[in-house]
Amino acid sequence: MTAPMDMEGPAGPPRSNGELVFAEPWESRAFGMAVSLSEAGVFTWPQFQAALIARIARWRATPTEGTHWNYYHHWLGALEDVLADRGAVLADDITARAQALAQRPTGHDHPH
Amino acid sequence: MTTNESTERIPASLRTEALEQLLTERGLVDPNVLDAIITDYETNVGPLNGARVIAKAWTDPEYRRWLLDDGTAAIKELGFIGLQTEHVVVVENTPTSHHVVVCTLCSCYPWQLLGLPPSWYKDPAYRARIVKEPRKVLSEMGLELADEVQITVHDSSSEVRWLVLPERPAGTADLPEDQLVPLITRDAMVGVARIEPP
Numbered sequence: 564m565t566a567p568m569d570m571e572g573p574a575g576p577p578r579s580n581g582e583l584v585f586a587e588p589w590e591s592r593a594f595g596m597a598v599s600l601s602e603a604g605v606f607t608w609p610q611f612q613a614a615l616i617a618r619i620a621r622w623r624a625t626p627t628e629g630t631h632w633n634y635y636h637h638w639l640g641a642l643e644d645v646l647a648d649r650g651a652v653l654a655d656d657i658t659a660r661a662q663a664l665a666q667r668p669t670g671h672d673h674p675h
Numbered sequence: 676m677t678t679n680e681s682t683e684r685i686p687a688s689l690r691t692e693a694l695e696q697l698l699t700e701r702g703l704v705d706p707n708v709l710d711a712i713i714t715d716y717e718t719n720v721g722p723l724n725g726a727r728v729i730a731k732a733w734t735d736p737e738y739r740r741w742l743l744d745d746g747t748a749a750i751k752e753l754g755f756i757g758l759q760t761e762h763v764v765v766v767e768n769t770p771t772s773h774h775v776v777v778c779t780l781c782s783c784y785p786w787q788l789l790g791l792p793p794s795w796y797k798d799p800a801y802r803a804r805i806v807k808e809p810r811k812v813l814s815e816m817g818l819e820l821a822d823e824v825q826i827t828v829h830d831s832s833s834e835v836r837w838l839v840l841p842e843r844p845a846g847t848a849d850l851p852e853d854q855l856v857p858l859i860t861r862d863a864m865v866g867v868a869r870i871e872p873p
Binding site for chain 1: 716717
Protein backbone atom coordinates (compact mmCIF):
# COMPACT_ATOMS: atom_id res chain seq x y z
CA MET A 564 0.00 0.00 0.00
CA THR A 565 2.87 2.33 0.67
CA ALA A 566 5.94 2.87 -1.42
CA PRO A 567 9.28 2.47 0.31
CA MET A 568 10.97 5.78 0.83
CA ASP A 569 14.22 6.56 -0.84
CA MET A 570 16.44 7.02 2.19
CA GLU A 571 18.97 8.94 0.14
CA GLY A 572 16.64 11.85 -0.15
CA PRO A 573 13.08 11.39 1.05
CA ALA A 574 12.64 15.12 1.25
CA GLY A 575 14.16 15.75 -2.15
CA PRO A 576 12.41 16.54 -5.40
CA PRO A 577 9.21 14.52 -6.03
CA ARG A 578 10.84 11.91 -8.24
CA SER A 579 13.43 10.96 -5.65
CA ASN A 580 10.60 9.44 -3.64
CA GLY A 581 10.77 6.67 -6.21
CA GLU A 582 7.26 7.50 -7.24
CA LEU A 583 6.24 9.22 -10.45
CA VAL A 584 4.06 12.25 -9.97
CA PHE A 585 2.06 11.29 -13.06
CA ALA A 586 1.65 7.74 -14.35
CA GLU A 587 1.01 8.86 -17.94
CA PRO A 588 1.64 12.08 -19.85
CA TRP A 589 -2.08 12.81 -20.37
CA GLU A 590 -2.54 12.95 -16.59
CA SER A 591 0.00 15.75 -16.37
CA ARG A 592 -1.74 17.68 -19.16
CA ALA A 593 -5.13 17.32 -17.45
CA PHE A 594 -3.55 18.45 -14.19
CA GLY A 595 -1.84 21.43 -15.81
CA MET A 596 -5.01 22.52 -17.62
CA ALA A 597 -7.03 22.61 -14.38
CA VAL A 598 -4.35 24.63 -12.57
CA SER A 599 -3.83 27.00 -15.49
CA LEU A 600 -7.56 27.58 -16.10
CA SER A 601 -8.24 28.29 -12.44
CA GLU A 602 -5.30 30.70 -12.30
CA ALA A 603 -6.72 32.42 -15.39
CA GLY A 604 -10.10 32.74 -13.66
CA VAL A 605 -12.04 30.53 -16.09
CA PHE A 606 -13.32 28.76 -12.97
CA THR A 607 -12.40 28.87 -9.30
CA TRP A 608 -10.58 26.08 -7.53
CA PRO A 609 -13.53 25.36 -5.20
CA GLN A 610 -15.73 24.95 -8.30
CA PHE A 611 -13.30 22.44 -9.73
CA GLN A 612 -12.98 20.69 -6.40
CA ALA A 613 -16.77 20.37 -6.09
CA ALA A 614 -16.92 18.85 -9.58
CA LEU A 615 -14.16 16.39 -8.67
CA ILE A 616 -15.94 15.37 -5.48
CA ALA A 617 -19.16 14.86 -7.48
CA ARG A 618 -17.38 12.71 -10.07
CA ILE A 619 -15.76 10.53 -7.41
CA ALA A 620 -19.01 10.22 -5.46
CA ARG A 621 -20.82 9.14 -8.61
CA TRP A 622 -18.19 6.49 -9.31
CA ARG A 623 -18.51 5.24 -5.74
CA ALA A 624 -22.30 5.12 -5.91
CA THR A 625 -22.42 3.19 -9.17
CA PRO A 626 -19.22 1.25 -9.66
CA THR A 627 -19.40 0.04 -13.23
CA GLU A 628 -18.05 -3.40 -13.84
CA GLY A 629 -14.67 -3.37 -15.46
CA THR A 630 -13.87 0.23 -14.63
CA HIS A 631 -10.86 0.29 -12.35
CA TRP A 632 -10.02 3.23 -10.15
CA ASN A 633 -8.10 5.96 -11.90
CA TYR A 634 -7.94 9.26 -10.08
CA TYR A 635 -7.10 11.29 -13.17
CA HIS A 636 -10.08 9.91 -15.08
CA HIS A 637 -12.22 11.66 -12.50
CA TRP A 638 -9.98 14.70 -12.66
CA LEU A 639 -10.49 14.93 -16.43
CA GLY A 640 -14.23 14.35 -16.02
CA ALA A 641 -14.43 17.15 -13.45
CA LEU A 642 -12.50 19.45 -15.77
CA GLU A 643 -14.94 18.72 -18.59
CA ASP A 644 -17.88 19.31 -16.24
CA VAL A 645 -16.78 22.76 -15.09
CA LEU A 646 -15.91 23.81 -18.63
CA ALA A 647 -19.28 22.63 -19.94
CA ASP A 648 -21.05 24.42 -17.07
CA ARG A 649 -19.44 27.67 -18.15
CA GLY A 650 -20.06 27.01 -21.85
CA ALA A 651 -16.30 27.20 -22.47
CA VAL A 652 -16.01 23.77 -24.10
CA LEU A 653 -18.85 21.31 -24.57
CA ALA A 654 -18.47 17.56 -24.17
CA ASP A 655 -19.68 16.97 -27.73
CA ASP A 656 -16.93 19.24 -29.06
CA ILE A 657 -14.34 17.21 -27.20
CA THR A 658 -15.79 13.95 -28.46
CA ALA A 659 -15.82 15.19 -32.05
CA ARG A 660 -12.24 16.42 -31.86
CA ALA A 661 -11.04 13.24 -30.16
CA GLN A 662 -12.69 11.14 -32.86
CA ALA A 663 -10.97 13.24 -35.51
CA LEU A 664 -7.63 12.75 -33.73
CA ALA A 665 -8.26 9.01 -33.62
CA GLN A 666 -8.35 8.97 -37.45
CA ARG A 667 -4.73 10.03 -37.70
CA PRO A 668 -2.52 7.46 -39.39
CA THR A 669 -0.26 5.39 -37.16
CA GLY A 670 3.05 7.11 -36.54
CA HIS A 671 1.62 10.57 -37.17
CA ASP A 672 3.80 12.01 -34.43
CA HIS A 673 6.97 10.32 -35.64
CA PRO A 674 7.86 12.04 -38.92
CA HIS A 675 10.52 10.21 -40.88
CA MET B 676 -25.69 9.97 -20.26
CA THR B 677 -23.93 10.47 -23.56
CA THR B 678 -21.06 12.23 -21.81
CA ASN B 679 -20.25 9.20 -19.70
CA GLU B 680 -20.62 6.81 -22.58
CA SER B 681 -18.39 8.82 -24.83
CA THR B 682 -15.89 9.35 -22.03
CA GLU B 683 -15.62 5.62 -21.60
CA ARG B 684 -15.33 4.85 -25.30
CA ILE B 685 -12.62 7.38 -26.03
CA PRO B 686 -9.28 6.85 -24.31
CA ALA B 687 -8.54 9.53 -21.73
CA SER B 688 -5.26 10.38 -23.46
CA LEU B 689 -7.10 11.23 -26.69
CA ARG B 690 -9.82 13.17 -24.89
CA THR B 691 -7.19 15.17 -23.01
CA GLU B 692 -5.36 15.97 -26.23
CA ALA B 693 -8.63 17.05 -27.86
CA LEU B 694 -9.49 19.24 -24.88
CA GLU B 695 -6.07 20.89 -24.87
CA GLN B 696 -6.35 21.64 -28.60
CA LEU B 697 -9.79 23.22 -28.18
CA LEU B 698 -8.73 25.28 -25.15
CA THR B 699 -5.59 26.43 -26.97
CA GLU B 700 -7.55 27.43 -30.08
CA ARG B 701 -9.96 29.39 -27.92
CA GLY B 702 -7.12 31.18 -26.16
CA LEU B 703 -7.92 29.70 -22.76
CA VAL B 704 -4.69 27.81 -22.23
CA ASP B 705 -1.16 28.22 -23.51
CA PRO B 706 0.69 24.90 -23.99
CA ASN B 707 3.93 26.57 -22.87
CA VAL B 708 2.30 27.60 -19.62
CA LEU B 709 1.09 24.02 -19.15
CA ASP B 710 4.63 22.75 -19.73
CA ALA B 711 5.94 25.13 -17.07
CA ILE B 712 3.29 24.13 -14.51
CA ILE B 713 3.91 20.43 -15.08
CA THR B 714 7.69 20.77 -14.87
CA ASP B 715 7.33 22.73 -11.65
CA TYR B 716 5.20 20.04 -9.99
CA GLU B 717 7.33 17.21 -11.37
CA THR B 718 10.64 18.63 -10.25
CA ASN B 719 10.30 21.49 -7.74
CA VAL B 720 7.19 21.28 -5.61
CA GLY B 721 7.81 18.48 -3.17
CA PRO B 722 8.10 17.38 0.44
CA LEU B 723 11.30 19.37 0.89
CA ASN B 724 9.21 22.45 1.66
CA GLY B 725 7.30 20.66 4.42
CA ALA B 726 10.53 19.18 5.76
CA ARG B 727 12.01 22.66 6.12
CA VAL B 728 9.00 23.75 8.17
CA ILE B 729 9.29 20.71 10.44
CA ALA B 730 13.05 21.03 10.92
CA LYS B 731 12.66 24.67 11.90
CA ALA B 732 9.95 23.76 14.40
CA TRP B 733 12.20 21.08 15.92
CA THR B 734 15.06 23.50 16.45
CA ASP B 735 13.28 26.76 17.24
CA PRO B 736 10.82 26.53 20.18
CA GLU B 737 9.31 29.91 19.42
CA TYR B 738 8.66 28.96 15.81
CA ARG B 739 7.18 25.63 16.95
CA ARG B 740 4.67 27.43 19.19
CA TRP B 741 3.75 29.80 16.37
CA LEU B 742 3.39 26.91 13.91
CA LEU B 743 1.00 25.04 16.19
CA ASP B 744 -0.88 28.20 17.07
CA ASP B 745 -1.21 29.68 13.57
CA GLY B 746 0.16 27.29 10.97
CA THR B 747 -0.80 29.43 7.98
CA ALA B 748 1.10 32.48 9.22
CA ALA B 749 4.15 30.50 10.37
CA ILE B 750 4.38 28.67 7.04
CA LYS B 751 3.79 31.84 5.07
CA GLU B 752 6.88 33.25 6.80
CA LEU B 753 8.89 30.55 5.01
CA GLY B 754 7.11 31.21 1.70
CA PHE B 755 5.25 27.94 1.21
CA ILE B 756 1.66 29.17 1.10
CA GLY B 757 0.03 28.81 -2.32
CA LEU B 758 -2.41 26.85 -4.42
CA GLN B 759 -4.04 24.07 -2.38
CA THR B 760 -2.11 25.29 0.64
CA GLU B 761 -3.97 28.45 1.57
CA HIS B 762 -4.97 27.51 5.14
CA VAL B 763 -2.83 25.09 7.09
CA VAL B 764 -3.38 23.64 10.53
CA VAL B 765 -0.42 21.83 12.07
CA VAL B 766 -0.97 19.02 14.56
CA GLU B 767 1.72 17.51 16.73
CA ASN B 768 2.43 13.82 17.18
CA THR B 769 3.55 12.76 20.65
CA PRO B 770 4.21 9.38 22.29
CA THR B 771 0.56 9.26 23.40
CA SER B 772 -1.27 11.11 20.64
CA HIS B 773 -1.04 10.34 16.93
CA HIS B 774 -2.48 12.36 14.06
CA VAL B 775 -3.06 11.14 10.51
CA VAL B 776 -4.50 12.97 7.50
CA VAL B 777 -6.92 11.91 4.79
CA CYS B 778 -9.28 13.51 2.29
CA THR B 779 -12.36 11.32 2.27
CA LEU B 780 -14.15 13.02 -0.62
CA CYS B 781 -11.41 13.68 -3.13
CA SER B 782 -7.70 14.09 -2.47
CA CYS B 783 -7.11 17.50 -0.92
CA TYR B 784 -3.49 17.76 0.07
CA PRO B 785 -1.05 20.59 0.88
CA TRP B 786 0.71 20.67 -2.49
CA GLN B 787 3.11 23.49 -1.60
CA LEU B 788 4.39 21.58 1.41
CA LEU B 789 4.34 17.96 0.24
CA GLY B 790 4.05 18.02 -3.55
CA LEU B 791 1.23 16.19 -5.30
CA PRO B 792 -0.31 13.32 -3.33
CA PRO B 793 1.04 9.78 -3.74
CA SER B 794 -1.19 7.13 -5.29
CA TRP B 795 -2.09 5.47 -1.99
CA TYR B 796 -3.44 8.77 -0.64
CA LYS B 797 -5.83 9.00 -3.62
CA ASP B 798 -6.86 5.37 -3.38
CA PRO B 799 -10.50 4.73 -2.39
CA ALA B 800 -9.38 2.05 0.07
CA TYR B 801 -7.16 4.41 2.07
CA ARG B 802 -9.76 7.18 1.97
CA ALA B 803 -12.53 4.95 3.28
CA ARG B 804 -10.62 2.71 5.69
CA ILE B 805 -8.31 5.12 7.53
CA VAL B 806 -11.40 6.72 9.10
CA LYS B 807 -12.99 3.44 10.18
CA GLU B 808 -9.96 1.45 11.28
CA PRO B 809 -6.94 3.77 11.46
CA ARG B 810 -4.86 1.51 13.72
CA LYS B 811 -5.20 -1.42 11.34
CA VAL B 812 -4.50 0.63 8.21
CA LEU B 813 -1.45 2.27 9.80
CA SER B 814 -0.20 -1.16 10.86
CA GLU B 815 -0.59 -2.42 7.29
CA MET B 816 1.45 0.58 6.15
CA GLY B 817 4.20 -0.37 8.58
CA LEU B 818 3.36 1.88 11.51
CA GLU B 819 2.54 -0.08 14.67
CA LEU B 820 0.96 2.05 17.38
CA ALA B 821 0.38 0.78 20.91
CA ASP B 822 -3.24 0.46 22.02
CA GLU B 823 -2.88 3.33 24.47
CA VAL B 824 -1.86 5.78 21.74
CA GLN B 825 -4.84 7.88 20.83
CA ILE B 826 -5.33 8.30 17.08
CA THR B 827 -7.01 11.33 15.54
CA VAL B 828 -7.90 11.27 11.84
CA HIS B 829 -8.15 14.66 10.13
CA ASP B 830 -10.27 15.02 7.02
CA SER B 831 -8.98 17.62 4.55
CA SER B 832 -12.24 17.93 2.67
CA SER B 833 -12.58 21.64 3.29
CA GLU B 834 -10.51 24.78 3.09
CA VAL B 835 -8.12 23.45 5.69
CA ARG B 836 -4.99 21.48 4.83
CA TRP B 837 -3.41 19.52 7.65
CA LEU B 838 0.28 19.02 8.27
CA VAL B 839 1.56 16.61 10.89
CA LEU B 840 4.51 17.71 13.02
CA PRO B 841 6.19 14.34 13.58
CA GLU B 842 8.13 13.39 16.70
CA ARG B 843 11.80 14.25 16.50
CA PRO B 844 13.67 10.93 16.53
CA ALA B 845 16.07 9.93 19.26
CA GLY B 846 19.73 10.72 18.77
CA THR B 847 19.17 13.93 16.83
CA ALA B 848 19.45 16.43 19.68
CA ASP B 849 22.79 17.72 18.41
CA LEU B 850 21.87 17.90 14.74
CA PRO B 851 21.42 21.35 13.21
CA GLU B 852 18.35 22.26 11.18
CA ASP B 853 19.89 21.56 7.77
CA GLN B 854 20.91 18.04 8.81
CA LEU B 855 17.45 17.29 10.14
CA VAL B 856 15.72 18.22 6.88
CA PRO B 857 16.81 15.10 4.94
CA LEU B 858 15.43 12.83 7.68
CA ILE B 859 11.90 14.16 7.39
CA THR B 860 9.67 12.14 5.09
CA ARG B 861 6.44 12.93 3.32
CA ASP B 862 4.74 9.92 4.92
CA ALA B 863 5.61 11.17 8.40
CA MET B 864 4.11 14.57 7.61
CA VAL B 865 0.87 12.86 6.53
CA GLY B 866 1.00 10.78 9.70
CA VAL B 867 1.37 7.29 8.23
CA ALA B 868 4.99 6.80 9.31
CA ARG B 869 7.46 7.67 12.05
CA ILE B 870 10.74 9.35 11.41
CA GLU B 871 13.54 6.90 11.94
CA PRO B 872 16.68 7.89 13.83
CA PRO B 873 19.61 8.56 11.47
